[in-house]
Amino acid sequence: MGAAFSSPRGAIPTMASSPTPPPQSSFSPLARVPHGTLSAAYADLCEGPWPGSGQLPVVYHPSYNISFMGFEKLHPFDSCKFAKVVSELRKRGVLREGQTSTPREADPGTVLSDVHTADYLHRIHHENFTVVQVTELPALSLLPNVLLQNKVVQPMRLHVGGTMLAAGLALERGWAINLGGGMHHAAADRGMGWCPFDDIALAVRRVRRAVAAAAGEQQGRVVADGDDGAFASAAGVAKVQAGAAEASTGRGGSGCGGQGSSSGTSGSGVLRVLLVDLDAHQGNGVERDKLSLPLPDFHILDAYNALIFPRDETAKAAIDIPLELSPGTGDEEYLGRLREALESVLGAEGEEGEEAEANKRATVGAGAAGTAATAAGGVAARGGSSSSGGSGSSRLRHVSGTTTSSSRLGGGGGRRRARGGVLPAPPDLVIYNAGTDVLAGDPLGRLGLSRQGVVARDEMVWRWCRDVARAPVVMLLSGGYTKESAGVIADSIENLFRVFGLAGNESGGGGDGDGHGGGSGGVALKSEL
Secondary structure (H helix, E strand, O other): OOOOOOOOOOOOOOOOOOOOOOOOOOOHHHOOOOOOOOOHHHOOOEOOOOOOOOOOOEEOOHHHOOOOOOHHHHOOOOOOHHHHHHHHHHHOOOOOOOOOEOEOOOOOOOOHHHOOOHHHHHHHHHOHHHHHHHHOOHHHHHOOHHHHHHHHHHHHHHHHHHHHHHHHHHHHHOEEEEOOOOOOOOEOOEOEOOEOOOHHHHHHHHHHHHHHHHHHHHHHHHHHHOOOOOOHHHHHHHHHHHOOOOOOOOOOOOOOOOOOOOOOOOOOOOOOEEEEEOOOOOOHHHHHHHHHOOOOOEEEEEEEEOOOOOOOOOHHHHOOEEEEEOOOOEHHHHHHHHHHHHHHHHEEEOOOHHHHHHHHHHHHHHHHHHHHHHHHHHHHHOOOOOOOOOOOOOOOEEEEOOOOOHHHHOOOOOOOOEEEOOOOOOOOEEEEEOOOOOEOOOOOOOOEEOHHHHHHHHHHHHHHHHHHHOOOEEEEOOOOOOOOHHHHHHHHHHHHHHHHOOOOOOOOOOOOOOOOOOOOOOOOEEEEO
16 A cells, blocks of 8 residues: 555644654654654553654553562563563663653553453453453452452553554554563453453554544545645545445444544554464464454464464464464474465565565565574673574574665565465554564473574564565564563564664664664675575
8 A cells, every 4th residue: 555645745744742753764664654643543542742753662661560479470471571671672772761652551441442342341350250360370369359450450451552552653653662562362252361451453443543533634634725636645545445444333432532533443544454473372362353353454474383272273264374383393494484474475576576576585584584693693692592492493504695675675665566465465554473482491382493583583574574565563572481581572672673773863773774783783694494
């Protein structure tokens, strides 16, 4: 769909109160709407003014972390890893104090009800047994419900607000990271696996409403100005998107904090959304919601260990591109199969045929795999292990060279029509669920990736979003059950900032967005997988 709201006069005008434009990164050209456009639609989910020039689309709240009376230690999930990630990124100079964007809690009545049933919302907020089912911590049943709400459920609602806010910021900035979220086991009528709410489906539905409202407001300005041509591109896109509008049988819309649409649907400006779920577990909750809710044009690529929880056969019907893995799968096999899966999303593009396919393979596969070697140096410097463990350990082979220019993949130009892919056209937004339970030694994920393998995986997805799909990306942290998880996440985000220049002209990151990072150098390797 290209730059959805571009026009000869510059797209949707921002509000008078909009903050100073943010710093530019190599993902900035992928933004779908101008900065400040969606601020009203997310007023109920953003703490304070809309993030401006001094803030990055990195969403975090200190209350993401769950810690009280030692109960959190009874579960293998490190519920305080989010603070550890932020601390490590600040220590390394990737983030500075005050640069993160702060979310608000998702309100049960006006936000969570957009996806979740009234019965389930009542149970999760009033019955200890439901909280116990979700967290898998029987000892919590002995505590007063008010304590469970304050210490467990409310932080989870902040994670939801963070994911939803990050999705909106990604459309304005071209990228965003929620340093939490990714609760892919929760469905409309249930929660499980430490996932009480389906933040992903909620984010998809809100972002569609927000874009529809922005498109409608823009068209209103066209009529008021008496200008039939100034916003023709935006009106045309809105008209096409309206043709794919979902049914009006939602579960009671959340609105946008009283300032946006409050219909029960995801709105008429339906965006094509792709979920790339690389947590080690099947994302059965969001998949069940895809089957039961109005979520048209929502596509799922899910790579997971096929022999572990949840093994939900019903939910598998929602997966467009399944990537079932064996226990112990290591770097080489994992990255190779992921590359092939990403290539299958869109297939051949335009009329470049074999050359385009070769360029995509070089940039998406080789560029990210080359990062494994770069990351290994960083890991070693910090005293971490570079062994993948398990079967299929890393045997990445590298040759000297540079990554393929993004211009040969459509970078910097309009997106081409997909041909022969699973999706009919490129996505307008990619939600990337980047679980680190794929690490070797994770007791629940039981896969075999090394630290540098995870870094390479994340760069591969981001590079595909930028150079092939030409789509904004929002990254969620999801699962990870080893003490190394927080450090690996920091490794990966540091690499993303360097390689893609995510900090723009702000200090704390460099890079020219083409694999040549500032300071410690970027990826300049090709690899044969």
